[in-house]
Amino acid sequence: MRIVLVGPPGAGKGTQAAYLAGNLAIPHISTGDLFRANISEGTPLGVRAKSYMDDGNLVPDEVTIGMAEDRLEQPDTAGGFLLDGFPRNLKQAEALDGFLKGKGIALDAVLDLEVPEDEVVKRIAGRRICRSNSAHVFHVEYQKPATEGVCDTCGGELYQRDDDREDTVRKRLEVYHTETEPIIDYYKSQDLVITIPALGKVDEVTRRAMAALGRGE
Incomplete structure (x- = not known):
């Protein structure tokens, strides 16, 4: 399948993908992985992307599109693929x-993970990350540490990243509504669009998506 x-x-795209x-x-195939791979390998597209990123600028669509097309040329995509984070706007779509x-x-389907905006804010703004190991992630409501502000795993200090602050999250949502939501109408x-309610446990959402694709148990 090509999805x-x-x-x-905050909808859980990476996990569900x-x-x-x-x-x-x-x-x-995630946009983040595409960027990391091209930059680490020093490809021409990676060099171009890094130059924009180092200057604090957005990477142009044509660079992102080029990376995605190069990846889709690889033999392992012959039987299908799942794109996560691409396309992110109408030009890319x-x-x-x-x-x-x-x-x-x-494409066979476009899966739209649907989460209420207030839930998105709650999910992201409630995250707390360990300063000693960023892989240790907690949540003030959904995954509380035994001791407030202290990592259960290593005892490191838990903190809220600037990107996770509520005002920043709402700005990210505005960008999503402006840039990415139009591709849903396009599809x-x-x-092609199948809307998947993304509230609930991870495995429950996965089962809904698989059933919607006709691949349920």
């Missing part, structure tokens, strides 16, 4: 359609 996964920040790709036996059409293939016109 695009969309949803607001990994589970769904595993269940469907297709590669999970149109470029993806053009690329796939040139290959004689098309609805192609009858």
